[in-house]
Amino acid sequence: xxxxxxxxxxxxxxxxxxxxxxxxxxxxxxxxxxxxxxxxxxxxxxxxxxxxxxxxxxxxxxxxxxxxxxxxxxxxxxxxxxxxxxxxxxxxxxxxxxxxxxxxxxxxxxxxxxxxxxxxxxxxxxxxxxxxxxxxxxxxxxxxxxxxxxxxxxxxxxxxxxxxxxxxxxxxxxxxxxxxxxxxxxxxxxxxxxxxxxxxxxxxxxxxxxxxxxxxxxxxxxxxxxxxxxxxxxxxxxxxxxxxxxxxxxxxxxxxxxxxxxxxxxxxxxxx
Amino acid sequence: xxxxxxxxxxxxxxxxxxxxxxxxxxxxxxxxxxxxxxxxxxxxxxxxxxxxxxxxxxxxxxxxxxxxxxxxxxxxxxxxxxxxxxxxxxxxxxxxxxxxxxxxxxxxxxxxxxxxxxxxxxxxxxxxxxxxxxxxxxxxxxxxxxxxxxxxxxxxxxxxxxxxxxxxxxxxxxxxxxxxxxxxxxxxxxxxxxxxxxxxxxxxxxxxxxxxxxxxxxxxxxxxxxxxxxxxxxxxxxxxxxxxxxxxxxxxxxxxxxxxxxxxxxxxxxxxxxxxxxxxxxxx
Numbered sequence: 237x238x239x240x241x242x243x244x245x246x247x248x249x250x251x252x253x254x255x256x257x258x259x260x261x262x263x264x265x266x267x268x269x270x271x272x273x274x275x276x277x278x279x280x281x282x283x284x285x286x287x288x289x290x291x292x293x294x295x296x297x298x299x300x301x302x303x304x305x306x307x308x309x310x311x312x313x314x315x316x317x318x319x320x321x322x323x324x325x326x327x328x329x330x331x332x333x334x335x336x337x338x339x340x341x342x343x344x345x346x347x348x349x350x351x352x353x354x355x356x357x358x359x360x361x362x363x364x365x366x367x368x369x370x371x372x373x374x375x376x377x378x379x380x381x382x383x384x385x386x387x388x389x390x391x392x393x394x395x396x397x398x399x400x401x402x403x404x405x406x407x408x409x410x411x412x413x414x415x416x417x418x419x420x421x422x423x424x425x426x427x428x429x430x431x432x433x434x435x436x437x438x439x440x441x442x443x444x445x446x447x448x449x450x451x452x453x454x455x456x457x458x459x460x461x462x463x464x465x466x467x468x469x470x471x472x473x474x475x476x477x478x479x480x481x482x483x484x485x486x487x488x489x490x491x492x493x494x495x496x497x498x499x500x501x502x503x504x505x506x507x508x
Numbered sequence: 509x510x511x512x513x514x515x516x517x518x519x520x521x522x523x524x525x526x527x528x529x530x531x532x533x534x535x536x537x538x539x540x541x542x543x544x545x546x547x548x549x550x551x552x553x554x555x556x557x558x559x560x561x562x563x564x565x566x567x568x569x570x571x572x573x574x575x576x577x578x579x580x581x582x583x584x585x586x587x588x589x590x591x592x593x594x595x596x597x598x599x600x601x602x603x604x605x606x607x608x609x610x611x612x613x614x615x616x617x618x619x620x621x622x623x624x625x626x627x628x629x630x631x632x633x634x635x636x637x638x639x640x641x642x643x644x645x646x647x648x649x650x651x652x653x654x655x656x657x658x659x660x661x662x663x664x665x666x667x668x669x670x671x672x673x674x675x676x677x678x679x680x681x682x683x684x685x686x687x688x689x690x691x692x693x694x695x696x697x698x699x700x701x702x703x704x705x706x707x708x709x710x711x712x713x714x715x716x717x718x719x720x721x722x723x724x725x726x727x728x729x730x731x732x733x734x735x736x737x738x739x740x741x742x743x744x745x746x747x748x749x750x751x752x753x754x755x756x757x758x759x760x761x762x763x764x765x766x767x768x769x770x771x772x773x774x775x776x777x778x779x780x781x782x783x784x785x786x787x788x789x790x791x792x
Contacts (some may be wrong), residue, residue, distance in 0.1 A: 275654050276684040280703045321681075375549055405549045405710045406752055420698050457555035473684035476713065476755040483782050491786055493768045504762040508755070 238394060238426045239263040239286060244295035246281055246449075255281050257449040258295070263442075265300075265393070267288050268420055268427040270437035270457075273446035279430045282446075283398045286428070288313055288345025317387030321399035324372075332358070332374075332382050333367040339389030349429035351443055357385040361415060377408025384415055388423065395419060397429040401436065412441070434461055438506055458502070477505030509574055510538040510704070511560050511593070511672070516569035518555060518728075528555045529566070530728040536560075538574070538592075538671045541704040542695075544715045547725035548750045554710045556725060557674045560706070561593040562586040574671075591620060594670035598677050600661030601654065609635070609652070610645040613663045620668055627667070634666035637701065639693045655686030659693070666697075672704040679711065691718065716740065716754035716776035724749060740776055756781045 244327055247254045255278045263269045273279040284290040288309035295306040299312045320326050329335030336357055336478035340350045345349060358364040366374065371382055387395050397416065401409040413436060419425040422484040429436055437443045443460040445453035447470035452508075453460045462478050474482070481501050484491060491497070511534070518529035533616040537658055545553045559571055562578055571578040574592045576585065597603070606612035613631035614624075622630065635645060644652065648662050658678065664726050665673060678694070679687040691714060698705050709715060715722060715736060722739050725734035726749045732739055740746070740757055748772065753761075760775045763785075775781040 274685060367643050406712075407548060407750070434684070468685075471683055471685040473688060477759055479574075480756075480759065480778055480782060480785075483778075484785060487786060489786070496766075497763060497785060500763055500766050500768055501759060504759050508758065 238265040238267075238300060239428075241285075241299040242296045242298070244279075244292045244297060246285060246290060246293050246359070252321060254293070255286075255449050257384055259449075259451060261444055261451065261454065263426060263428060265426055266420070267441040268429065268439065269418070270440035270443045271430045272432065272434065272437055272443060272460075272470075272472060274432055277446045278449040279446050280398055283318060283396050283428070283430055286394075286396065287316060287318060303371065309311075314390070315392055316394045316396065316482065317390055317392040318396040318398055319380060319383050319387065319400040321402055323376045323403065323415070326383050326386075327371045327379075328469065330370060331368050332363055332385075335371060335382055336385045336389045338384050342361075343391060353389065357388045360388065360418065361385045362411075375408065376401065376404045377411055380404065380408065380412055381415065384412075384419070388419075390470045392425075394426045394428065397427070399430060399432075401431070401506070409433075409436075423479075432472060434467075434472060435508065437461065438475075438508075440504070447471070457506075475505060477501050511536040511574075512570075512572040513559070514570045516559065516566045516571055518559065518564060519567045520694070522567075527728050528552055529559070532556065534723075534730060535732065536672070536706065537617065537704060539702045539704055541706070542649050542698055542720040543704070543706045543719060543723060544721075545723045545725060546710070546712070548717060551725040552728040553725045555728070556723075556730075557595065557676065557708065560590050560672075560674060561595050563595070566712045568750065574738060579771050586667040587620070590670075591668060592670055593672045593674065594665035594668055596662050596673070596675045596678065598680060600664075601649075601657035603699045604649045604661055604664075607648060608646050609640065609649050609660050611666050612649055612660055616668045618684070630667045630669060631663070633748060634663040634669075635660075637666055637697045638663045639689070653686075655682050655690065658682065658690065660687075670703070672706065672791055674706040676708045677710065678707060679709070679714070712754045713751050713756075713777075724751065726750075736776065737773070741774055760784065 241259050244256060245254050246256040271279045271282060286290060288304055302308060327335055328338050332501045333354055336354050340353055351410050358367055361384050363381050371379055401412050416427055417439060420427055438458055443457050444451050445460060452466055452470055453463055464474055464482055467474060481498050484498060511531045513534040516529055516532040517527055519527055547553050559566060565578055567578050573589045576589050577785055581726055604612050606615060610631055614627040615631045617627040640659055640663055649657055679690055719736045722736050723730060740753060754776050756778045757774050757776055762782050763769045769784055771784045775784050
């Protein structure tokens with residue numbers, strides 16, 4: 237078990253209302269969890285709690301079996317990387333190379349190995365031709381890719397994607413989503429993606445949907461993403477393919493090849 | 509009337525080899541158009557619209573915006589241009605600064621010389637047009653949700669009562685419900701006022717549902733100007749210019765490939781695809 241939330245509630249000091257209300261969920265090592273919710277549903281607060289940037293008002297958070305508290309937060313934080321929404325807010329280096337090197341330097345890695353690793357990670361995120369470029373001159377998608385290479389360089393076990401595609405164009409979004417799959421398969425990273433794009437939850441092992449600080453749905457993508465009424469009530473909208481499946485299932489007149497069409501729509505949606 | 513581009517070229521400097529806009533010819537009516545501009549990042553979409561209200565001036569060629577010839581001259585008056593053509597940038601809520609919603613929406617008309625009372629009237633009208641309720645007009649804009657703040661910013665541009673409203677990716681960063689609400693409001697506003705709407709978007713599902721006319725930009729050139737049906741039928745063209753299909757079209761092609769459905773015209777929306785699957789009208 238990589239992360240476990242036990243009855244976690246959170247409210248800001250002096251506020252009446254809880255932002256998160258009695259959340260319990262867990263994330264297995266090497267798995268991918270998608271947290272869905274509309275803007276303001278409290279989903280980004282979860283990321284801040286995991287990173288130890290906020291403390292639960294009540295309840296407990298465990299990271300690899302250890303209870304998250306002030307004493308160990310610095311040690312635990314080294315296991316985590318986060319990719320933020322705004323690609324402009326996360327650079328430390330003046331060149332792409334420096335930025336990736338920053339994480340490696342923190343781990344006191346010998347120079348030869350460092351050069352080899354920078355190349356490896358830059359190649360992985362397809363930024364090997366931009367090593368001497370200033371990150372400021374890159375497109376949004378390229379910036380996010382450099383940030384991912386930075387997280388890899390820090391050798392974190394967990395990478396949190398906090399709305400990290402919401403400012404990107406469709407091409408950038410697709411690239412980041414493909415990269416997430418590579419991080420899982422080839423680097424066995426644990427992934428948490430926080431998003432309001434239902435498409436991004438399709439590849440997760442588990443999906444939770446948040447509304448008003450509470451978990452309203454919890455299950456596999458196939459189970460969760462077809463719950464039209466609850467998703468709508470949570471400010472989200474069905475993916476077109478799944479919406480069509482629901483429309484076909486609710487249609488009372490006979491449809492030719494009905495079951496085959498439904499099956500094919502699932503497959504096509506998951507391939508997208 | 510409206511906007512006219514003839515052989516328009518734009519470079520950032522005389523010596524630059526790259527043309528940001530390359531031989532653009534275009535006419536946009538002052539009324540009733542609903543145009544969406546697509547093209548991948550860096551194709552010149554934003555540069556194009558910035559020529560429509562004088563934020564940028566052409567390096568060569570001619571642009572006429574209503575009565576104004578947009579030439580590089582000290583005498584050019586941009587004020588009347590901007591009364592005709594309003595432009596809303598990406599993430600416009602970053603530019604909100606007044607202490608109440610109403611004050612923020614009034615800023616534009618006041619800036620264009622309206623009295624306080626006139627500005628207030630225009631602001632309230634604009635707020636209603638874009639679905640801002642009276643009870644939030646006296647609130648601080650910074651207590652609003654992202655979707656509401658964006659509407660306030662759009663109302664600020666509408667309050668000048670432009671004939672043409674240009675929006676650069678108005679739905680980016682909004683959650684699905686915020687996106688849907690904003691698009692519905694823009695469509696309703698367009699239908700009520702007949703204002704021409706020009707919108708930059710990457711979202712082919714929105715293009716497939718709403719566009720009356722689509723402009724495709726690629727490497728500074730206007731490579732397509734026409735309806736969405738013809739655009740999405742032409743697979744080779746879409747591939748050449750790196751454009752995606754709407755989700756429903758991708759699903760339709762997948763189903764057809766498996767021999768599960770047949771159609772003459774490629775469905776562009778979920779509803780059209782449902783019609784093909786059932787041979788009926790969707791019961792929504």
